[in-house]
Amino acid sequence: MSEAVVALLEVDNLKVNFHTPTGIVRAVRGLSFSLGRERLGIVGESGSGKSMTGRAILDLIPYPGEVLADRMLFRGEDLLTMPKATRRKLRGRRISMVMQDPKFSLNPVMTVGDQIAEAYRVHHKANAREARERTLAMLDAVQIREPERVYALYPHEVSGGMGQRVMIAMMLIAEPDILIADEPTSALDVTVQLQVLKILDDLVTSRGMGLIFISHDLHLVQSFCDRVIVMYGGKAMETMPAAELADPSAMSRRHPYTLGLLGCLPELGNPKGRLSTLTRDPEWLA
Amino acid sequence: MASSSGPMTGPATAPSGSGPGRLTRWGKLLSRELTTVAITMFGLLAITFLIARVIPIDPVLAVVGDNARPDVYEAARLALGLDKPLWQQFAIYVGKVFTGDLGTSILTAQPVISDIKRVFPATLELATLGTLVGITFGIPLGVLAAVNQGRWPDQIARFIGLFGYSIPIFWLGLMGLLLFYAKLGWVSGPGRISIAYQDFVTPMTGVILLDAVMQGEWDAFWNGLSHLILPSAVLGMFSLAYISRMTRSFMITELQQQYVIAARVKGMSEARVIWRHALRNALVPLTTVIALSYANLLEGSVLTETIFAWPGLGRYITNGLLNADMNAVLGGTLVVGAIFIGVNLFADILGRIFDPRTR
Amino acid sequence: MGNWTAYLTADAPASRRQARLGQAWRQWLALKQNPLAIAGLIIVISLLLIAAFAPFIAPFDPLAQDLDRRLMPPSALNLFGTDSLGRDIFSRIVYGARVTLFIVLLVVISVGPLGLLIGATSGYLGGWVDRALMRLTDVFLAFPRLVLALAFVAALGPGLENAVIAIAVTAWPPYARVARAETLVIRNADYIAAVRLQGASSWRIVLRHIVPMCLPSLIVRTTLDMAGIILTAAGLGFLGLGAQPPMPEWGAMISAGREQIFDQWWVATFPGLAICVVALGFNLLGDGLRDVMDAK
Numbered sequence: 001m002s003e004a005v006v007a008l009l010e011v012d013n014l015k016v017n018f019h020t021p022t023g024i025v026r027a028v029r030g031l032s033f034s035l036g037r038e039r040l041g042i043v044g045e046s047g048s049g050k051s052m053t054g055r056a057i058l059d060l061i062p063y064p065g066e067v068l069a070d071r072m073l074f075r076g077e078d079l080l081t082m083p084k085a086t087r088r089k090l091r092g093r094r095i096s097m098v099m100q101d102p103k104f105s106l107n108p109v110m111t112v113g114d115q116i117a118e119a120y121r122v123h124h125k126a127n128a129r130e131a132r133e134r135t136l137a138m139l140d141a142v143q144i145r146e147p148e149r150v151y152a153l154y155p156h157e158v159s160g161g162m163g164q165r166v167m168i169a170m171m172l173i174a175e176p177d178i179l180i181a182d183e184p185t186s187a188l189d190v191t192v193q194l195q196v197l198k199i200l201d202d203l204v205t206s207r208g209m210g211l212i213f214i215s216h217d218l219h220l221v222q223s224f225c226d227r228v229i230v231m232y233g234g235k236a237m238e239t240m241p242a243a244e245l246a247d248p249s250a251m252s253r254r255h256p257y258t259l260g261l262l263g264c265l266p267e268l269g270n271p272k273g274r275l276s277t278l279t280r281d282p283e284w285l286a
Numbered sequence: 287m288a289s290s291s292g293p294m295t296g297p298a299t300a301p302s303g304s305g306p307g308r309l310t311r312w313g314k315l316l317s318r319e320l321t322t323v324a325i326t327m328f329g330l331l332a333i334t335f336l337i338a339r340v341i342p343i344d345p346v347l348a349v350v351g352d353n354a355r356p357d358v359y360e361a362a363r364l365a366l367g368l369d370k371p372l373w374q375q376f377a378i379y380v381g382k383v384f385t386g387d388l389g390t391s392i393l394t395a396q397p398v399i400s401d402i403k404r405v406f407p408a409t410l411e412l413a414t415l416g417t418l419v420g421i422t423f424g425i426p427l428g429v430l431a432a433v434n435q436g437r438w439p440d441q442i443a444r445f446i447g448l449f450g451y452s453i454p455i456f457w458l459g460l461m462g463l464l465l466f467y468a469k470l471g472w473v474s475g476p477g478r479i480s481i482a483y484q485d486f487v488t489p490m491t492g493v494i495l496l497d498a499v500m501q502g503e504w505d506a507f508w509n510g511l512s513h514l515i516l517p518s519a520v521l522g523m524f525s526l527a528y529i530s531r532m533t534r535s536f537m538i539t540e541l542q543q544q545y546v547i548a549a550r551v552k553g554m555s556e557a558r559v560i561w562r563h564a565l566r567n568a569l570v571p572l573t574t575v576i577a578l579s580y581a582n583l584l585e586g587s588v589l590t591e592t593i594f595a596w597p598g599l600g601r602y603i604t605n606g607l608l609n610a611d612m613n614a615v616l617g618g619t620l621v622v623g624a625i626f627i628g629v630n631l632f633a634d635i636l637g638r639i640f641d642p643r644t645r
Numbered sequence: 646m647g648n649w650t651a652y653l654t655a656d657a658p659a660s661r662r663q664a665r666l667g668q669a670w671r672q673w674l675a676l677k678q679n680p681l682a683i684a685g686l687i688i689v690i691s692l693l694l695i696a697a698f699a700p701f702i703a704p705f706d707p708l709a710q711d712l713d714r715r716l717m718p719p720s721a722l723n724l725f726g727t728d729s730l731g732r733d734i735f736s737r738i739v740y741g742a743r744v745t746l747f748i749v750l751l752v753v754i755s756v757g758p759l760g761l762l763i764g765a766t767s768g769y770l771g772g773w774v775d776r777a778l779m780r781l782t783d784v785f786l787a788f789p790r791l792v793l794a795l796a797f798v799a800a801l802g803p804g805l806e807n808a809v810i811a812i813a814v815t816a817w818p819p820y821a822r823v824a825r826a827e828t829l830v831i832r833n834a835d836y837i838a839a840v841r842l843q844g845a846s847s848w849r850i851v852l853r854h855i856v857p858m859c860l861p862s863l864i865v866r867t868t869l870d871m872a873g874i875i876l877t878a879a880g881l882g883f884l885g886l887g888a889q890p891p892m893p894e895w896g897a898m899i900s901a902g903r904e905q906i907f908d909q910w911w912v913a914t915f916p917g918l919a920i921c922v923v924a925l926g927f928n929l930l931g932d933g934l935r936d937v938m939d940a941k
Contacts, residue, residue, distance in 0.1 A: 464914075
């Protein structure tokens with residue numbers, strides 16, 4: 001990051017704790033990273049704290065949870081001391097998030113067009129007509145062919161792939177600097193996954209945004225991201241350039257957990273008799 | 287679930303929900319609903335028939351009294367059709383009900399159906415205002431509780447709701463009269479309207495407030511309102527408890543949905559997330575709840591009208607009970623049951639209209 | 646104490662009993678967090694104690710009339726005053742706890758198994774049996790409970806036993822609904838299939854696996870229903886259709902105090918408060934239990 005003036009996001013020793021009647025559940029325990037105008041992948045199993053990291057950045061950790069960090073800066077501004085209202089204004093406008101399943105993350109009783117227009121109007125002074133035009137343009141940008149018709153549809157009337165494109169349009173219409181994509185294609189059919197990723201990639205690149213791509217899919221992260229953080233039990237096991245995931249010569253430098261994850265994957269050209277299962281070392285969480 | 291997800295899986299159904307397909311869907315739905323209503327109505331008639339003819343040891347005695355002469359007894363037995371087999375009696379009973387013949391009231395010596403027509407507007411007035419009270423206070427209370435789940439506003443709302451479930455409605459009415467009428471003098475006492483105003487308003491709709499407004503009798507209107515306010519507040523308390531608890535539970539479900547998080551991610555204010563996104567979704571099941579609470583107030587009115595000497599359907603039924611007027615009791619019961627069924631059907635349809643997924 | 650806590654909160658219980666006790670312990674901990682639920686529990690336990698020890702608590706015979714001391718206001722001697730026949734209202738309320746418990750227990754004992762039977766049969770057999778039984782349930786649900794109970798009592802004749810029958814006849818449908826829904830879910834669960842594959846008999850499946858799974862929601866349902874039963878019974882008593890005089894039933898006592906409400910307020914007020922407190926107790930407890938046991 002030497003050439004970048006100020007990183008978009010800097011996170012130092014992030015912790016997310018949930019206070020439950022039976023004790024404290026530590027979802028994230030001391031994660032540090034910084035994000036420039038790049039595509040950063042976070043991989044890990046379910047429960048590794050990767051989604052909670054995204055939520056913590058957005059200040060959307062629900063009630064019994066608390067977020068602690070030594071430092072959390074957005075373009076040099078301190079997110080930790082910022083008033084709640086200011087952080088809300090950052091959401092959508094500066095930092096946004098595409099969620100996993102459009103079936104559940106779109107409001108079922110509002111037309112998709114109204115939901116996108118609403119995202120524009122929270123952050124920009126615009127009348128209904130301007131917002132509608134921006135929305136139609138945005139629908140066009142995510143390659144929806146008949147924006148006018150789709151505008152008036154309800155979420156249950158659109159397919160999964162189209163729903164996720166609507167979601168991307170909704171989250172990018174206010175032109176944020178950072179997009180967090182939390183398993184954005186896991187709920188989609190394999191055939192449309194690549195198409196949606198392509199749209200996402202084009203928009204992120206052309207607008208010069210920073211992308212945090214949260215996924216459990218090593219192959220996807222490797223081909224889609226610039227850098228990768230491997231998370232386990234709320235901690236970063238290691239951070240590396242994405243290309244090294246596929247580089248056999250770099251394997252000796254890999255963390256045993258990363259090697260374990262890679263070992264679980266089947267390979268088309270090189271069938272294994274029995275896929276290995278992960279062995280986890282409690283030492284890693286010490 | 288299975289039936290509704292069926293057409294969704296086809297990839298070619300994107301522009302669904304319009305054209306003739308929608309009409310046949312509605313037609314099918316309506317016919318299914320109407321079948322359900324017909325079966326339930328039939329069951330309703332069977333139960334009232336059972337209560338009238340089968341449970342009493344001797345239905346004739348219930349009509350002629352214990353000391354009737356044998357020839358009077360026999361005449362009454364034949365008049366009731368009790369010499370015929372049970373299924374024929376039932377068929378006759380159903381036929382009579384469908385022609386609007388619910389028998390004659392012993393107490394008023396009038397056909398029960400015309401009695402009910404006369405008293406029903408008073409009950410309608412009471413139940414409507416009670417439900418309005420319940421909606422106005424119950425929904426905000428429930429939303430507040432859900433948003434602050436587990437914290438003090440939730441505990442207060444929970445207490446109010448449970449209190450409304452725990453209070454005998456007739457006792458609440460008595461206490462209200464004691465405090466607001468006898469001690470404070472803020473409202474008028476029992477009855478629908480003071481005798482002084484009774485002749486000012488000619489019954490047109492039967493709903494005194496409407497009639498008074500239509501005839502420009504404002505004094506009578508205010509007097510009627512001051513009679514109405516306490517009983518409808520009492521019923522409203524009941525409705526408030528129900529509506530607020532259901533609102534809370536629906537809102538908690540909605541607030542956990544992903545689309546709520548998505549709305550927050552967009553930067554929407556919390557107020558907008560709650561009132562526009564979540565509540566709008568919660569309103570779909572809430573329509574049914576509100577309709578049910580409306581129907582429940584008809585039941586609440588049985589006891590409330592007794593306390594407030596309110597000349598409505600509830601008082602008609604209890605008066606019938608106390609005077610062994612079985613025709614009046616069963617006629618009233620049947621009408622209340624039929625309204626229950628009708629209101630449920632209406633709520634079902636309204637809920638479907640509110641939900642774009644079933645529209 | 647420390648040992649016990651460790652035993653109860655173990656992450657990996659060694660025996661089935663430890664797991665069960667551990668779960669009960671966690672539920673109790675959660676319930677203890679809810680002051681309203683604890684208040685409800687205290688009220689319900691107090692009701693049981695008052696009913697059990699009524700002769701020791703009540704200072705007077707609840708039926709003893711003292712016509713010289715009619716309609717006396719509350720005082721040190723008559724805590725809640727006296728009624729129009731000079732009977733001590735406090736003593737009548739204390740004994741009334743027995744009447745209330747009697748009604749509630751009788752209704753629950755008859756309604757619980759009936760609802761469970763109809764619901765489980767409906768859910769387990771499915772097909773036309775299910776449709777017919779659920780249709781019947783719907784018909785009963787289509788009636789407002791109190792109105793239907795009124796009509797039944799009108800046909801059966803007034804009295805405590807008939808009131809109980811009428812309430813029971815109108816109270817079973819929700820239980821059947823709950824039991825059916827639970828049975829449907831459990832019947833198709835994988836672990837039931839697993840138990841069946843191990844060769845367990847139907848009896849064993851129902852008693853050891855389905856009933857325990859149904860129990861939490863039925864317990865919650867019953868506790869919450871208690872208040873409704875108490876209110877319906879009081880309503881019938883108020884209309885003169887339930888317990889007959891001179892039995893000290895709370896609803897009937899309110900009815901008796903109605904004529905004097907503006908002059909001798911205490912006659913109708915205290916029995917009503919008693920109903921309120923007891924119904925609230927059951928509601929608070931049931932509500933707390935639902936949060937803890939029936940987290941769905």
